[in-house]
Amino acid sequence: MGFLSPARFAPFLFVLLWSTGFIGAKLGLPHAEPLSFLLIRYLCVLALMTLVALLMRAPWPRDARQWFHIGVSGLLVHGIYLGGVFIAISKGLPAGVTSLVVGIQPLLTAVGAGWVLKEAVLARQWLGLVLGFAGVALVVSGKIGSSFGLDALWPALAALAAITAGTLYQKRFCPAFDWRTGAIAQFLPTAVATAVVVSLTESFRFEWVPEFIFALSWLVLVLSVGAISLLNMLIRRGSAVNMASLFYLVPPSTALLAWLLFDERLAGMALAGMALAVWGVYLARK
Numbered sequence: 001m002g003f004l005s006p007a008r009f010a011p012f013l014f015v016l017l018w019s020t021g022f023i024g025a026k027l028g029l030p031h032a033e034p035l036s037f038l039l040i041r042y043l044c045v046l047a048l049m050t051l052v053a054l055l056m057r058a059p060w061p062r063d064a065r066q067w068f069h070i071g072v073s074g075l076l077v078h079g080i081y082l083g084g085v086f087i088a089i090s091k092g093l094p095a096g097v098t099s100l101v102v103g104i105q106p107l108l109t110a111v112g113a114g115w116v117l118k119e120a121v122l123a124r125q126w127l128g129l130v131l132g133f134a135g136v137a138l139v140v141s142g143k144i145g146s147s148f149g150l151d152a153l154w155p156a157l158a159a160l161a162a163i164t165a166g167t168l169y170q171k172r173f174c175p176a177f178d179w180r181t182g183a184i185a186q187f188l189p190t191a192v193a194t195a196v197v198v199s200l201t202e203s204f205r206f207e208w209v210p211e212f213i214f215a216l217s218w219l220v221l222v223l224s225v226g227a228i229s230l231l232n233m234l235i236r237r238g239s240a241v242n243m244a245s246l247f248y249l250v251p252p253s254t255a256l257l258a259w260l261l262f263d264e265r266l267a268g269m270a271l272a273g274m275a276l277a278v279w280g281v282y283l284a285r286k
Contacts, residue, residue, distance in 0.1 A: 010230055011246055017227035019253035021219065022099075023261060025086060028215030031207035034086035035198045040206070041216060042078075042191035045224040049183045058180040067185055069174040074186025076166030078228075079193050084159025091152035099251040101156040103136040108164040109244035116168050125245075128283025132248035135280055138273025167235065167244055175236045179229040187224070248277045 028037055052058070061067045088098050107129050113119040177185070198204055206212060234243050252274035 011234060014227060014230040014234060015246055015249045015253055017222055017230065018247075019250050019257055021223050021227070022254045023257055024215045024219040024223065025089065028212050028219070029086065029090060031209055031212035033198075033202040033205070034090040035083055035194055036202050036204045036206065037216075038082055038086060039191060039194045039198050039204070041219050041224060042187050042194060044216070044220045045187050046184060046191060048220065048225065049180055049187070053178075053180040053184060056180060058178050060181045061177060061185055066174060066177070069169075070177055070182055070185040071189040073166050073170035073174055075189050075193060076162045076169060077231075078186060078224075079190035080162035081159045081166065083194065083197075084155040084157075084162065087155040088152055088159070091155070093152035093156055098156050098159075099254070100137060101153070102160050102163065103133060103248065103251060105160055105164050105167075105247055106244040107133060108160070109167055112164060112168045116172055124283050128280045129245065129248075130280070131283065132245060132277050132280025135273045135275070135277030136248055136251050138269050138276060163247075164244075170232075170235050171243075177232070179232055182232060183225070183228065186228075245281045248281050252277050 032040075053060075061070060085098060085102065088101075110121050110125065110129055114121055231243075234246070255274070
């Protein structure tokens with residue numbers, strides 16, 4: 001029964017759901033500005049999770065200190081990370097390059113895990129992290145060909161720093177909280193900060209076409225509720241390195257989904273990279 005336990009399959013379900021975020025962005029971004037798209041997503045998540053928390057009488061964070069720590073983790077993991085990725089893609093940074101930049105995260109997390117969390121990182125794990133990054137590089141290498149400027153690259157670098165810092169911060173200061181009220185505590189400051197930036201830089205206009213509505217619904221229900229709940233659970237239950245190594249599987253999974261949904265071709269190099277990334281994650285996870 002242990003082999004078939006839901007907890008054993010949670011990492012793979014998280015990777016699958018998280019990978020669909022790039023598909024949702026591809027469908028929705030042509031019909032909305034990047035941060036405006038994210039803001040309406042955050043507001044929908046807040047409305048949904050508030051209703052769920054009230055109906056289920058979920059426990060709320062105990063005090064202002066816990067509210068603060070959960071809010072900071074949400075601002076990093078959701079606000080700055082997602083904002084950076086969406087802005088980078090909207091400015092012309094190829095999705096493959098974006099995946100490669102953000103794909104450095106497990107290596108940075110391993111360094112931070114030793115400094116911040118005092119977690120021991122084994123030699124086998126370091127080897128797995130390096131192999132995983134090499135696999136990601138092979139997967140996205142065929143998609144790198146467009147020219148881009150620093151104005152498109154820096155948001156991706158900001159996203160990389162945010163997802164790394166957010167993972168370490170949450171593991172250090174608020175590893176355990178209720179997934180329903182915790183989502184509210186995470187997305188509330190994220191929505192406020194995003195609204196401020198939108199008011200200064202964007203027009204908050206949308207094209208309410210079926211494609212955008214589907215993308216928004218998918219990102220709210222599947223990503224912001226399903227995948228984020230799994231992410232919080234995995235951060236709580238495992239080491240930071242174990243959790244971060246899963247992000248190496250996201251670009252290969254996204255490539256497979258793009259092949260199935262959009263008929264994007266997979267080169268032999270990409271298939272080899274997928275195998276290498278899977279092997280690297282196997283070695284990196286204790």
